[in-house]
Amino acid sequence: TDTEVSTRKKTFTEVQTERLDQAERTVLIKCPSKLNEKKLLQYLSSHGNVRSHFFFENRGINALVEFSEKSSIASLQDAVGIPNAAEHHVVPFKSRLFTFTLKNPVSQPAEETPLRLSPQCHIPVTDLIQKLCLADNISSQMYILLNEYQLTEENIKLRFLACSLVRDFTRAYFPDSTVKPFGSSVNTFGKLGCDVDMFLDFHDTQKSPRKMKKGAFEMEFQMKRLPSERLATQRILSVIGDCLDNFGPGCVNVQKILNARCPLVKFSHQPTGLQCDLSVSNSIAIRSSELLYIYGCLDSRVRALVFTIRCWARVHGLTNSAPGTWITNFSLTMMVMFFLQKRSPPIIPTLDQLKELADAKDKHIIGGYDCSFVSDLRKIKPTKNTETLDVLLGEFFEYFGNFDFRRNSINLRKGKEVNKPESSPLYIWNPFEQDLNISKNVNQPQLEKFIAMARESAWILQKEDKTQKIINKEPWGLAALLIPFGKNNSSKMKNRMKGIGSETIRSLLDSLKLNNANNQQKAVGK
Numbered sequence: 226t227d228t229e230v231s232t233r234k235k236t237f238t239e240v241q242t243e244r245l246d247q248a249e250r251t252v253l254i255k256c257p258s259k260l261n262e263k264k265l266l267q268y269l270s271s272h273g274n275v276r277s278h279f280f281f282e283n284r285g286i287n288a289l290v291e292f293s294e295k296s297s298i299a300s301l302q303d304a305v306g307i308p309n310a311a312e313h314h315v316v317p318f319k320s321r322l323f324t325f326t327l328k329n330p331v332s333q334p335a336e337e338t339p340l341r342l343s344p345q346c347h348i349p350v351t352d353l354i355q356k357l358c359l360a361d362n363i364s365s366q367m368y369i370l371l372n373e374y375q376l377t378e379e380n381i382k383l384r385f386l387a388c389s390l391v392r393d394f395t396r397a398y399f400p401d402s403t404v405k406p407f408g409s410s411v412n413t414f415g416k417l418g419c420d421v422d423m424f425l426d427f428h429d430t431q432k433s434p435r436k437m438k439k440g441a442f443e444m445e446f447q448m449k450r451l452p453s454e455r456l457a458t459q460r461i462l463s464v465i466g467d468c469l470d471n472f473g474p475g476c477v478n479v480q481k482i483l484n485a486r487c488p489l490v491k492f493s494h495q496p497t498g499l500q501c502d503l504s505v506s507n508s509i510a511i512r513s514s515e516l517l518y519i520y521g522c523l524d525s526r527v528r529a530l531v532f533t534i535r536c537w538a539r540v541h542g543l544t545n546s547a548p549g550t551w552i553t554n555f556s557l558t559m560m561v562m563f564f565l566q567k568r569s570p571p572i573i574p575t576l577d578q579l580k581e582l583a584d585a586k587d588k589h590i591i592g593g594y595d596c597s598f599v600s601d602l603r604k605i606k607p608t609k610n611t612e613t614l615d616v617l618l619g620e621f622f623e624y625f626g627n628f629d630f631r632r633n634s635i636n637l638r639k640g641k642e643v644n645k646p647e648s649s650p651l652y653i654w655n656p657f658e659q660d661l662n663i664s665k666n667v668n669q670p671q672l673e674k675f676i677a678m679a680r681e682s683a684w685i686l687q688k689e690d691k692t693q694k695i696i697n698k699e700p701w702g703l704a705a706l707l708i709p710f711g712k713n714n715s716s717k718m719k720n721r722m723k724g725i726g727s728e729t730i731r732s733l734l735d736s737l738k739l740n741n742a743n744n745q746q747k748a749v750g751k
Contacts, residue, residue: 234522234602234603236600236601236602237411237514237515237518237519237600238515238600240411240518241405241411244381244382244385245385245388245389245403245405247291247382247385248382248385248386248388248389249295249389250276250291250292250293250294250295250297250298251289251290251291251292251321251382251386251389252289252290252292252298252301252321252322252323253287253288253289253290253321253322253323253386253496253497254287254288254289254290254322254323254324254325255285255286255287255322255323255324255325255496256280256285256286256287256288256325257286257325257326257327258285258286259327260286260325260340262280262340265288265325266278269290269292269301272292272297272298272300272301272304273292273293273294273296273297273300274292274293274294274297275290275291275292275293276291276292276293277290277291278290278291279341279343279379279382280340280341280342280343281342281343281344281345281379281383282342282345283345283495283496283497283498284495284498286340286342287496288325289379289382289383289386291382298321301323302319302321305319305323308324316471316472318472318473318474320390320393320473320474321389321390321393322390322474322475322496343377343379343380344377344417345379345380345383345417345418345498346417346418347373347374347416347417347418348373350536350540350707353369353370353373353536353707354700354704354707354708356369356373357369357370357700357702357703357704357707358695358700358701358704360702362615362702363614363615363618363686363702363703364529364613364614364615366702366703366704367529367530367532367533367614367618367703368529368614370529370532370533370536370703371528371529371532371533374416374417374532374536375415375416375417375528375532376410376415376416376417377417380417381410383497383498383499384406384410384421384497384499385406386497387421387423387494387497387499387501388404388405388406388421388423389404390473390494390496391404391423391425391465391469391473391501391503392404394465394468394469394472394473395425395465397468398464398465399427401427401428402425402426402427403425403426403428404423404424404425404426404503405423405424405426405511406421406422406423407422407423407424407507407510407511407514408422408510408513408514409422409554410422410423411514411518412513412514412515412517412518412521413517413518413521413522413528414517414521414528414531414532414558416532416535420499420500420501420502421494421499421500421501421502422502422504422510423501423502423503423504424503424504424505424506424507424510424511425461425462425465425503425504425505425506426505426506427506455488458488458505459483459488461505462481462483462488462489462490462503462504462505463481463483465490465503466479466481466490466492466503469490469492470492473492474496475494475495475496476492476493476494476495477492477493477495478491478492478493479491479492480492487504487507488504488505489502489503489504490502490503490504491503508589508591508592508596509591509592509594509596509657509658512589512591512596512598512657513656513657515598515600516576516579516598516656517558517562519579519598519599519600519602519605520562520565520573522602523573523602523605523607523608524572524573524607524608526565526572526612526614526617527561527562527565527572527573529614530561530565530614530617530618530621531557531558531561533614533618533703534557534560534561534621535554535557535558536707537678537682537706537707538552538554538557538675538678540707540708540709541674541678541709541710542674542709543557543671543674543675543678544557548666549666550666550667550668550670550671551666551667551671552651552664552667552671552672552675553663553664553666555663556651556653556663556664556667559635559637559653559656559663560625560635560653561621562637563635563636563637563640563653564620564621564624564625565617566637566640567624567640568610568612568617568620569610570608570609570610571608571610571640572608572610572612573608574605574640575637575638575639575640576598576637576638576640576656577638577639577640578640579598579599579605580595580597580598580599582598582599582604582605583597583598583599583600584599586600587599587600591657592658594657594658594659596657615702618686618703619683619686619687621679622679622680622682622683622686623679623683625675625676625679626676626679626680626683627680628642628676629642630650630651630672630676632644632645633645634646634652634653634654634662635652635653635654636654637653637654637656638654638656638659647662649662649664649665649667650667650668650669650671650672651664651667651672652664678710681710682706685705685706686702686706689701689702689705
């Protein structure tokens with residue numbers, strides 16, 4: 226569609242700014258079950274023009290409503306009552322979360338047309354497999370998976386609203402602060418149901434340490450000085466965490482994890498149904514989000530392949546939402562990007578090529594690392610590669626099933642296999658902090674399990690007789706890869722694992738049995 230194309234061409238920063246602005250004009254309303262949509266909108270319109278709205282299910286029916294003008298919210302807040310404090314005392318914090326009730330519900334007829342509820346989670350893998358079997362080819366299957374799992378427009382609005390509601394608190398202390406999502410919520414690779422990573426930014430304080438350059442004197446703020454930036458971060462997050470815990474409507478299970486490498490506050494935001502992680506600005510994480518955004522926008526095959534590989538990995542227990550020695554979704558995504566850089570001709574450019582296209586405003590040096598790359602998508606030449614997703618999926622498994630992990634590392638800056646700088650089983654260069662390995666957590670058995678699964682998948686795709694499978698009503702193509710292997714074909718698996726250390730075969734087959742039962746229910750991680 227035209228709107229799709231026009232949104233696709235916007236820079237990452239333009240999209241962020243637009244969505245943050247939209248969130249500032251948005252309210253969230255808990256509605257009664259027998260809701261008359263017309264009456265609600267009529268009432269809201271008396272406070273100003275409603276630009277858009279949608280309904281979703283989360284402990285009852287809720288409406289997200291975006292006004293055209295920010296002033297409409299103040300007008301609405303002035304007209305809204307404070308809850309009756311008979312059995313509870315209330316914290317009198319007036320937010321943009323409201324409850325709409327009907328005074329005499331019986332006399333109001335139920336609405337003729339049922340409300341259209343926007344889904345906020347994806348379908349289970351078992352249902353997905355049935356849908357995939359109805360497609361014509363593997364490419365179509367991959368696009369079906371993408372459409373089922375990707376964040377919807379409505380879900381993205383909820384994520385930005387959650388950030389905007391946290392910002393209402395941080396502004397009480399730091400009037401210039403912003404709270405923005407980063408990572409999967411904004412990099413085009415998030416799936417429905419993933420957490421919201423958000424960070425608190427004090428952009429004004431960092432950008433202009435000295436405003437008064439002219440004249441014979443200088444003025445600066447007196448500010449509290451602390452021995453380290455880390456301590457300042459911990460103190461700020463501790464106070465904001467307490468605020469959310471004590472005063473934030475619907476903020477529950479607030480955990481302050483201040484001694485982590487990256488201090489953060491975790492909480493559940495009940496009104497939106499989102500799990501949130503709040504940290505203080507991490508410029509490199511934002512550059513990573515933007516880099517993935519660019520790759521995701523360049524070619525529709527990129528996202529379809531990433532979503533497919535991540536779903537496949539989750540089903541086979543190669544990734545896990547708990548931290549551990551598993552490959553992370555971020556590492557997997559980087560492996561897909563690397564594979565697409567290596568195609569002939571390449572489907573996406575290397576990071577060094579994107580850096581060459583950067584102009585002065587794209588210059589970013591962060592902590593001594595050069596994080597510059599072009600932000601304007603129009604400057605990047607479209608690929609001449611016409612390979613179908615069917616081909617790319619099979620080739621991905623083939624490529625990594627036979628990759629020399631012992632000797633080589635994966636480098637997205639150069640788009641080349643480079644000798645490993647140290648002996649981690651899997652070495653993927655951090656695209657920006659170039660002395661770091663983003664997959665340092667992965668151990669040898671996990672890597673070998675990945676290799677075995679990739680080989681098995683490549684073999685299934687090469688050998689399968691699609692027509693016969695359809696006649697037998699068996700899952701085919703991608704659907705066949707989303708059913709845990711190993712129950713009935715562990716002997717075949719052993720043959721394809723020749724050359725993989727025998728000590729890990731046993732642990733691999735054990736973990737297959739273990740993963741079988743519980744993984745079909747679970748879908749992809751972030």
